[in-house]
Amino acid sequence: MQTLDWVVLIGTLVSIVAYGTWKTRGSKNVEDYIKGGNEAKWWTIGLSVMATQASAITFLSTPGQAFHDGMGFVQFYFGLPIAMIIICLVFIPLYYRLKVYTAYEFLENRFDLKTRSLTAILFLIQRGLAAGITIYAPAIILSAVLGWNLNLLIIIIGILVIIYTVSGGTKAVSITQKQQMAVIFTGMFIAFFLIVSYLPENITFTKALDIAGASGKMDILDFSFDFNNRYTFWSGIIGGTFLALSYFGTDQSQVQRYLSGKSVKEMQMGLIFNGLLKVPMQFFILLVGVMVFVFYQFNSSPINFNPTATKTVMNSSYAEEYEQLQNQQDEIFLKKKELMTAYADTKTEAIASQIANYNDGDRANRNAAKDLISKANKERVLSVETNDKDYVFIHFILNNLPRGLIGLLLAVILSAAMSSTASELNALSSTTTMDLYKRSFVQNKNENHYLKASKWFTLAWGILAILIACVAYLADNLIQLVNIIGSIFYGNVLGIFLLAFFFKYIKGNAVFVAALITQAIVIAGWWYDWMPYLWLNVFGCALVMGIAFIIQIINSLQDEHA
Amino acid sequence: PKERWKKSYTLVLVANAIYIVLFYFIMKSF
Numbered sequence: 001m002q003t004l005d006w007v008v009l010i011g012t013l014v015s016i017v018a019y020g021t022w023k024t025r026g027s028k029n030v031e032d033y034i035k036g037g038n039e040a041k042w043w044t045i046g047l048s049v050m051a052t053q054a055s056a057i058t059f060l061s062t063p064g065q066a067f068h069d070g071m072g073f074v075q076f077y078f079g080l081p082i083a084m085i086i087i088c089l090v091f092i093p094l095y096y097r098l099k100v101y102t103a104y105e106f107l108e109n110r111f112d113l114k115t116r117s118l119t120a121i122l123f124l125i126q127r128g129l130a131a132g133i134t135i136y137a138p139a140i141i142l143s144a145v146l147g148w149n150l151n152l153l154i155i156i157i158g159i160l161v162i163i164y165t166v167s168g169g170t171k172a173v174s175i176t177q178k179q180q181m182a183v184i185f186t187g188m189f190i191a192f193f194l195i196v197s198y199l200p201e202n203i204t205f206t207k208a209l210d211i212a213g214a215s216g217k218m219d220i221l222d223f224s225f226d227f228n229n230r231y232t233f234w235s236g237i238i239g240g241t242f243l244a245l246s247y248f249g250t251d252q253s254q255v256q257r258y259l260s261g262k263s264v265k266e267m268q269m270g271l272i273f274n275g276l277l278k279v280p281m282q283f284f285i286l287l288v289g290v291m292v293f294v295f296y297q298f299n300s301s302p303i304n305f306n307p308t309a310t311k312t313v314m315n316s317s318y319a320e321e322y323e324q325l326q327n328q329q330d331e332i333f334l335k336k337k338e339l340m341t342a343y344a345d346t347k348t349e350a351i352a353s354q355i356a357n358y359n360d361g362d363r364a365n366r367n368a369a370k371d372l373i374s375k376a377n378k379e380r381v382l383s384v385e386t387n388d389k390d391y392v393f394i395h396f397i398l399n400n401l402p403r404g405l406i407g408l409l410l411a412v413i414l415s416a417a418m419s420s421t422a423s424e425l426n427a428l429s430s431t432t433t434m435d436l437y438k439r440s441f442v443q444n445k446n447e448n449h450y451l452k453a454s455k456w457f458t459l460a461w462g463i464l465a466i467l468i469a470c471v472a473y474l475a476d477n478l479i480q481l482v483n484i485i486g487s488i489f490y491g492n493v494l495g496i497f498l499l500a501f502f503f504k505y506i507k508g509n510a511v512f513v514a515a516l517i518t519q520a521i522v523i524a525g526w527w528y529d530w531m532p533y534l535w536l537n538v539f540g541c542a543l544v545m546g547i548a549f550i551i552q553i554i555n556s557l558q559d560e561h562a
Numbered sequence: 563p564k565e566r567w568k569k570s571y572t573l574v575l576v577a578n579a580i581y582i583v584l585f586y587f588i589m590k591s592f
Binding site for chain 2: 071078082084085210276
């Protein structure tokens with residue numbers, strides 16, 4: 001980090017925050033603050049939806065995922081366009097007709113108050129935790145590679161987001177997201193072209209793809225029905241539709257983005273925009289990771305990209321073994337480099353199979369390094385992350401990009417963290433104000449009272465997110481824990497919404513009782529480890545719908561006999 | 563009119579189908 005990097009980084013972040021705060025000062029009422037005065041055009045909604053979903057981890061972790069496992073992760077997004085169409089056709093017209101502020105408000109109209117309150121509370125629990133992790137995840141990585149103070153970084157990110165989100169509400173969130181997306185794409189495009197330009201002179205872009213293909217990184221599609229492969233065409237189409245439907249259709253941090261639209265048409269076009277661009281965007285981010293992989297076929301790389309992990313093992317009794325592994329890795333690298341150059345010119349099968357052999361050695365070495373890190377963790381009673389995919393891209397950035405561009409790429413990562421956190425705080429506040437505070441606790445006050453309450457709730461959730469991020473290092477693998485908590489609640493909530501939209505036969509009492517029973521069973525299913533946690537989503541959704549039907553049938557029969 | 567909406571939903575599905583076909587050819591080429 002040089003002076004120029006600091007100027008670019010601080011200049012970018014502060015000017016976005018200042019512009020967003022100044023431009024959206026003076027919300028007149030709650031509708032202005034929560035729905036942005038219903039003025040948003042389709043492209044604002046589209047960018048806002050994409051900026052909310054793309055967090056810092058998208059840009060840190062996805063290239064690392066491609067570096068290690070290739071392009072297959074793009075399949076995870078194949079269901080998203082299908083979900084967009086379902087939401088456009090079914091969810092948006094109903095949300096719009098009822099003029100709701102939150103998705104859960106719709107459930108009171110369709111079922112009853114207790115179902116609305118239950119889903120709102122489930123949302124607040126999981127999204128409140130997730131907002132803390134949205135800040136924590138990039139902060140822990142950046143503090144490890146740059147030596148910054150972790151808690152100070154968390155507090156700075158949190159305060160920057162709080163400033164404009166509290167003052168301007170939804171409008172401030174969407175205005176800043178447009179600029180953040182501009183920074184993100186500028187930075188990523190520059191990084192991509194620089195990586196390609198850093199390759200040896202005789203390695204063109206297509207030759208780089210040949211080299212990536214020889215190492216199996218270009219296996220984009222997997223049509224097998226293998227449950228053990230997390231990312232296949234089928235899991236993307238089925239599981240991806242399901243997850244996107246619950247995220248974009250029932251999670252207030254996304255629903256609030258399109259509810260700010262001027263009309264049904266603008267809202268629908270915003271989601272269509274997302275459905276058109278999401279897959280190419282993820283493909284591009286993964287391609288950046290593949291190019292980083294090719295770069296490291298011609299430039300030496302550490303055996304594990306996480307500097308904290310390397311430090312841990314070098315300060316343990318396994319240091320010598322680890323150094324031997326790194327030396328072996330350097331030998332493999334030199335041999336592979338020759339082979340890669342030869343393969344780029346000839347593309348012969350014989351060389352490809354030699355490359356595959358060396359890749360196996362490379363993988364075995366990296367896994368052996370991970371084992372040593374785990375052993376060093378045990379010896380020193382630490383819990384350092386052994387999986388280094390979050391560190392690959394940032395390692396490349398810090399060690400290879402020129403002055404000024406390091407600052408720009410750090411601004412990309414922090415902008416992505418801020419754009420997601422802002423949407424989350426904004427939605428947490430709206431749900432607290434409209435679904436709980438105004439609905440059940442303090443009714444019949446004037447507009448100004450609820451506007452102030454919304455601002456205070458935004459501030460409170462922001463402070464809570466900072467606190468969660470600051471204590472997050474205490475939990476082992478907290479990011480996975482948040483995903484598990486999401487899986488425990490998400491399926492149930494989606495099931496409730498599907499019953500609301502598609503099954504008029506089911507009434508409020510049946511849904512509420514079914515939701516409580518389902519939640520208890522899903523938590524038991526997680527506790528006793530009945531299935532991989534991602535499947536709890538599907539299980540919870542199917543269960544709540546099945547139980548609600550049974551209860552409704554029993555209720556109907558009792559009514560007939562009465 | 564409804565017709566225009568059908569067009570934009572068809573556009574999303576067709577565009578994504580084209581992406582997948584492109585991915586298939588990229589995968590086969592490299």
